[in-house]
Amino acid sequence: MSLIILASLVFLLMPIFLLLYIRSYNRHKKNHFLEKLNMQQKFESEMLQTRVEVQDQTMQSIATELHDNVGQLLSLTTLTLNSVNLNDAEKAKKKIDNSLSLVNKSIKELRELAKLLHGEQLVENGIGHAIHQEINWLNKTGAYELKINNQLLDVQVTSPDKDLIILRLLQEIINNIIKHAQAKHIQIDSYLEKNALHLRVRDNGVGFDPNEIKVKKSGMGLNSIYKRIEMINGKLALNSAPGEGTSISIEIPYP
Template sequence: MDKINQQKAFDEELAKTQQEIQEETLKHVGRELHDNVGQLLAFATMQLNAVEKVSDQTILPKVSNAQEALASSLTEVRALSKSLNNDVILNSGFDTAVSNEINRLNNSGLIEASIKITGKKVDFENNQDEIMLFRILQEFFSNTLKYASAERLDVEINYLDNVLVISAVDDGDGFELNNGHNGSGLINMKKRAELINAELELTSELDNFTRLMLKYPYRIN
């Protein structure tokens, strides 16, 4: 029994360490996007503004289109960099972070997304749990965009007395859960849920929908 408990503790510590490494990597990528890619896009925008002043009327529409594309790209990069940096997420709070992600999805033009928040907000006792829940949702959103060919994504966050209930459902292609569909994204979602003692349920129906249900038993301060 001691060996079993030791192995379980080792596996939990290993999973926690892996998640911490992933978070540090995401934070680094977020900073690089903001500091380097963001600055390059901002510089390119300034250069185009200078070109606009000396351009004749025949090419002004093309310059204007390029300016709009750069502006959209810069906005997207800045939004993405924030969603990857856990410090930014913690400062803004869980609800705001998820809402910002929904706005980012809508601004992408790839999907129509909505969010509904009900109940009296409860502060998390462990801030890292906020990050874990947000990353689970972010992974689900990413899978929806990459694989589901969905047109809609609806998210609900419901604060109950002792548990936070979160649902996210898309109207995409769906998949067979028991047909070897066990990609790294799903594995990461399940591992993160286990680390914070959250109940994760994924249901899907071919050519219809995929739904994520999360139940997180928070402790009230």
């Protein structure tokens, strides 16, 4: 008799347990979907912020170049032309030739600026070309002795979203060097190895104690760098010491 009662209870309770299981499964499925949607929205928001920051950095570079280089060339052209004495044909010819040379230099610089205006187009041409362009602007400052090993120029694979973030990471690292490092020598290495993109930047600047930075993940823009690397499942190795410069190595699954 007890077996019949037990069997009846099991038979009656099974639908209830099944219903509870289905409800729990659907709830977990919904939560998982909402979590994925939230992560996707955060990623898209971060990508938008990254695009804006890359554009801001680009515009700052253009403004600096217009003021410090193109503006100077055009000012020299104006001064040279204003000093032309048409009564002295030989000297006048030399000054006009010099002016033409300055104008041609200005045109060349403006063409380079036109390329920089298409920041995302640079990324579309590959991260190697974007890194190359960024290094060119750093080199134009004349403030650093650069040692460059960019093995990404001929890489055929691309990952536009990751490329944009990698470009912004490089910009942030370079900005940190300019603002804080007081360095004279900078070495930049970039290459692909075992389905991973490697970017390493070293400087011989004043350095700092990284222990507190690693714990807090803050200071000198490093919080943003850590966050972006985590977003694309990358790894960061930071080595620095007071008076011994800084080395930052980034490894990102690629593409």
